[in-house]
Each structure stands twice: as C-alpha cells, then as structure tokens.
Amino acid sequence: MKKPMKKKSKYLVPHLLLGSLWAFIVLGMALIQSVYAQDYSQQTGASSRTLGGEAKHWLETTVNDFLDIIDKNRADYDQNPLDLHQMLQEHALIFWDIPLMAKALAGKNWYQADDGLKKQLESEWKRTLIRYFNKAYPYYTNQRLKLENDIRCPAKNRCWLRMNTKIAADKGIDLDFYVKKKSKKGWLIIDIRVEGVSMMRHKQAETRMLLEKEGIPGVISALRQKNDAQHV
Template sequence: MFKAFSSILSLARARRLLGAGLLGLAGLATGAAQAQDPVDATHSPSDFVQTVANNALNAIKKDQGVKSGDLGRINRVVNEYVLPYVNLEKTTRLAAGRYWRQATPEQQNALVQAFKGTLIRTYSGAFTRVNQKSAFSMLPFRGDANAADLVVRSTLSQDNGPAVGIDYRLEKTAQGWKIYDLNVEGIWLIQNYRNQFSQQISQNGIDGLIAALNQRNQ
C-alpha cells in the first residue's frame, strides 16, 4: 500500500524540507519570548505571517513538552497558534486534485483530518529544533500587495544546518489572509503531496488514501 507514497523526494528529505517550512512559520521571531500579540489578518501579508509566527514560536519556547516532541502538546500549539490562520481544507483539496470532487462530504472531512495528522507528524521534528539561535528574515515583497492570492518569501537560518528558503502562499478571504501552501527550497507542499495522493487514490480509492494516512499517523 505504501509504495504509492514514494514521490519525487525521499520521505526523509521531504520531512526535512517540509518540516523546515513549519519551523519557519513558527520561527519568524528571534530573541526572548514575548506576550502573544493579536493577529490582524487584514494587515499586510508580511505583517500577518510575522505575527502568527511570533506567537507560535513563543508558545514553543515556553512548552518543554513541545520541544521534547510530545505530539499531544504539539497538536495543542498547532491548533491554537497556527491552524486558525491556515486554510487546511483548501490545501487538502488542491493536493487531492480532481479526486476531491469524487469524494463525499464525509470522505472530504476525513481526508482533511487525516492530512492534518500527517502534516503535524511530518513537522513535529522541526519543533524540537527551535532555539534562541534560529533566525528568520522576511525578504522584500514582490508583486501586487492588493492581489487576492500572493506569495510571501523568507529565509530561515539555523545553527544546525544551511539556510533554507521558504515561501508562503496566501489567499485573501472575507476574514482576511489565510496561508494554504508552502514552498521549501523550490518544493511546493501541495504539489509534492498531489503526486503521492494521486498514486494512492488510483490504486486504492479515496478511502484507501485516508486509511493509509491514518495508519501512518498512529
């Protein structure tokens, strides 16, 4: 069943790169932890991402359970500080591609939840590497800041590896900005998982993909 999950990347490399993406989201701030700042999704895209990331990093620094890899604590931080500002349903829908329309509403919801678990497990190692030496730099914005869909670029430097380029794709909704895709070192998250999802669904259907994700999430 899991042969379909071999993609253009090895699983280890995918985890390392995509994990850096969430570390970037949670690692935009450096220095001492500060009080949580209110997130205004109607601010500029860069300011929006910056605030979300600052709050996530501060929460990680304060929670030793997260830094030790406790998935329960990691889920709490992700649910509270990250997911409210991410359109995970859109991420999952785009990763599933044309197969999304073939799924029932129940299957769609189950796939979103299974994919959420996969992403958190993929990213969990990145949380354990958060330290005071992590440094994140926003790059100059390119494009139309008034566009409804745009990309914010950044660079993450760490003391345990080379600098990593991370881009965040955002959409403008009625509630303000939402993040729905990551590009880490030239690899877009949605595109990478679309390849894997397509192989799995073609062999075992939507339910087979959901079962495969949930099995790996155990």
Template sequence: MNFPSFLHVLRRAGGLCLLGAALALSAASAGAAERIPDPKAAPNDFLEAVANNMLDAVKADPQALRGEPTHIAALVRRYALPYVDMNKTTRLAAGRYWRQASAAQQQSLVQAFTGTLIRTYSGAFTRVTAGTTISVLPFRGDPKADDAVVRTTISQPNSPAIGVDYRLERTDAGWKVYDLNVEGIWLIQNYRNQFAAEIGSNGIDGLIKALNAKQ
C-alpha cells in the same frame, strides 16, 4: 505512505513551516511577548507576526523543543489551524480526485491530512535553538491581490539559511496560508503526486485509511 523529499528539507528548516508557523501564538502562555497577528494586514506583516510569535514560543517551550508529539499537536490545533485553510490545501493536494469524493469522504480526507501534517511537523521542532532566526523578505506582490506569496529565510547557527515561501489567500476572515515551498519543493505538489498514486491503487477510502494509519 512516505513523503521523503518534502520531509527532508522540512527537517533541515527546523519545522518552521505552514502548520508550525502559527504555533507561536502560544507565546503568551509560555511567557514570551505576544504579537497579535492581523489577518487583514498586508500579507508580509501578517506572516511576520505569526512567524515571530512561533519562534518566541518554541524557544520558550521546552516541550515543543523536545518535539513531544501530543503536546505539539494540541498547540497546533489550538493556535495554527485558524490561520491555515486545510480545506483548500487538501482539495488542491487531491486534485481531480477531490470532485470524485463524496462530501463525507472529503471531510474525512481533510481530517486525515490535517493529522498527517501535524504529525509530520512535530518531529522537526527539535532543530530550533536559541540562535534560530526568521527573516521576512521584502514583499514583491500586490498587497491588494487575493493571492500572495511571502518569502522568508530561516537561519540556524553553523548552517546555511533555508528559504521558505508561503502562499496565502485572502478570505472574508483575512489571509490564510494554504501552501508553502521549502527549497523549491511545494507542499501541495509533493503530496498531490503521492495522493494520486495511493488513490490509483486503493481509492479515496484507501488514501484516508493510509493517512490515518500513520497517526
């Protein structure tokens, strides 16, 4: 399986998206000052804390900057996944096929898709430099709503700014990210098209096998 459109703009954005966003919670161990995100704060305040932690940590971590897959995967699983609703992301990406899957298939699909996203984003961290900055734009939504979009821009030296929008859902544990838009391409929609094609040809088990084969 190949996802060229989304991966192309993701790499231009330096990998500072979705699963990578909460990676920066390793800032304390990397020697940077950590900002503790509050999932029950306003969505823009929550995401700003997560994003700035990420950027500080990546800048301070030579292994992350080199894009070493095993190292980044461990950091993402430890620090990112608690702030991402991978069950919802996977369910929406699978679309109508999600209801056709057994409970065991659903669990396997979530695990396989999580691994795919971690692998996909790992290689993009080499774009981060000391001059990379993240700006959270003024929040336009209703902070009391249960679904919110937080807009950010990522700036790189000698490159145009990249717009990245995060979609979050309010849960009992607070805000969680479940989708993002990089330069007009929504992650879930991009993967939904690919998932549908794979399932149509090889079934749900075929999709799980294809995702796992890329890890």
C-alpha cells in the same frame, strides 16, 4: 524586482526539508492542483504593494507570536507531547487552509466525494501537518522569522512571501509561503516551497498513483497509517 528562482536543492537534505522543515516551516509553523498554478507575473500599482505589505505583516506577526509561545513553554512541551499537540491545534493549524489543501491533494476526485469522505481527508491532512511539526520540533533553536521584500501577489487575494533561513551555519534555505486572504478568516497559508519545491505538488505526486487505484479512501488510509504510527 526579480522573479523567484526555481532552483534545485544544492544540499543532501531533501527528506529533512520535505518532511521535517515543511512541518516547522514557518520556523515552527519554523516550523493547490491547478489553483496553485498561477503565473508569477507581478501585479503593479499601490493596491498590490498594499496587499503584499499586509500579508507580510500578518505572517511575521503570526509566526513570531507562535514561536514566543514555544519559547515560553519549551520545557513543558519537551516533557508533555500532548501539550504541544494541543498548542499546535490552537495556535498553528488555525492559520492553514486545511479544506483547500485537502482539495488540492484529492484533485479531480474531490468533486465525486461526499461530505463525509472530504471531512475524513481534511482530518488526516491536519494530523499529517501535526506529524510534520512533531518531527521538526527538535530542530527548532529559537529562530525568528524575517521575510525578504520579494513579495509577489499573482491574484487580488493571494501572495507569495520569501524568507531565507539556515538549517546549519553554512546552509541557507529559501522558503516561500503562499498565503490567501479569506473574507472571514483573514490570511491563511495554502502552500510552502522549500528551495523552489512546493509541498502540495510534492504530496500530489506522492499520492497520484494511489488516487488512481484506490481514490480518496486509499489516500486517507495511507495518511492514517503514518499518523497512527507516530501517535498523532
């Protein structure tokens, strides 16, 4: 099996992808830090194939169930954004590992932060994901998630899953989902890549200077300002 290719986006849509499509990336869900930096070497043996198959089944089922909810209630969500917000809380964000993603965003600063500061960052990161969902929501047109068989499990509880979707009739986009199996919560999404570009690494690069100057409080403030501006 070929390794996932890291290629530069051919399309002039980086802001749509890195802002909106990431939010809706699970085609509605279609819509870490050093932990993320795992090598891509594929594990061999039945255990790896079983793990990958389990991850694929979970992601396809979870996302398509989520999209069914959107399809059924689209008219309501179009008229009542608060209902969409509530649905995202109950049926989308529960499948994202918010604490791990917040930790990845903070980097080494995480270990000097108290519990209160960590919770604030987690809260604003959750609001940020909702903001991304909201921005991408108008682009959703009844797509369904179909994963490819290109599955990589670089660790005993983590897998990369790939799909290809279209944002226009002639533009196919490669999406990779990084999922982790948690003992009590089942599978959770911990990162996504659009055309080889990691959301978490992109956000880390975006906030690096702010972290160096103002620490986690500065990142919280910046995220909160954007979230408040969009009434998330």
